[in-house]
Amino acid sequence: MARWEPNPRMRLVRAAIDLFAEQGYDDTSVAQIAARAGLSKATFFRHFRDKREVLFAGQDDHSTLLAEGVATAPAGATPLELVAAALDTVTASFVDEQRTFGARLRQVVASHDELVERDAFKRAGLAAALGAALRERGVADPQAGLAADLGVEAFHRGFGRWSDGEGTESFGALARAELDALHAAAVALR
Structure with a gap:
């Protein structure tokens, strides 16, 4: 090169x-x-x-983008609508090159305990940033924390589907679909 x-x-x-x-x-x-x-x-x-x-490049940028998505969402948005706006903002920053190596990235992380642990810290950091942004928009706990956790899980599930080349949908559409599925699963817990 x-x-x-x-x-x-x-x-x-x-x-x-x-x-x-x-x-x-x-x-x-x-x-x-x-x-x-x-x-x-x-x-x-x-x-x-x-x-x-090197495997967790962009975590700070992703946290910032999640917070920006929440901050710029329309007034009166529900907590899940705020999370969806955050997902739209962060997923729009991903490029096709990231899709091409995403599956290998996930395999490498899954193959080493130290990397699995670092990935858990990354997820926690993203959830903390998203939760703080939700609280700033007036979402109280425990809803802010739960919505943030759902959002981060949807982000990771959507990334998995996107990087596996599943369909022609965008990363954003896949992340939103995962958010909807997780929300439905949470509602079914009643």
Whole structure:
């Protein structure tokens, strides 16, 4: 890969996923990731703290986008409508390239306990950001927390379906469908 190619962050993510899938997480070094991306180790560390974090790129951006979606939703929106607006905002930021490596990313994360744990922290962070945004819009607990948890679960389920190439629907449409299904399941618990 030529050094002048744009988007070094995405190149590093792509290289890391490829190497982790080929030779395993433990057997892959930062130097190998940087070399595969056609970049230096210094460039890697400008973007990521360690090789684990390369798999969770964008978490802060996703938290911000979820909060923005809630903040810009119409007045009078229900908690689930606020969550749907947040999902629309965050899923719109995803590009086709992320779809192409999404399934491999999920497989790599699932194959290593340290990565599974980090993924759980990512989910908790997203739910905390979404819950805080809902509270800021006047949604009280426990509804804010439950709606945030449903939203994050819908986000992850939608990402799984989208990255598996399920149908031609957009990530946003799949995430909203998952939110509807989770809401229906929660209602059926009565």
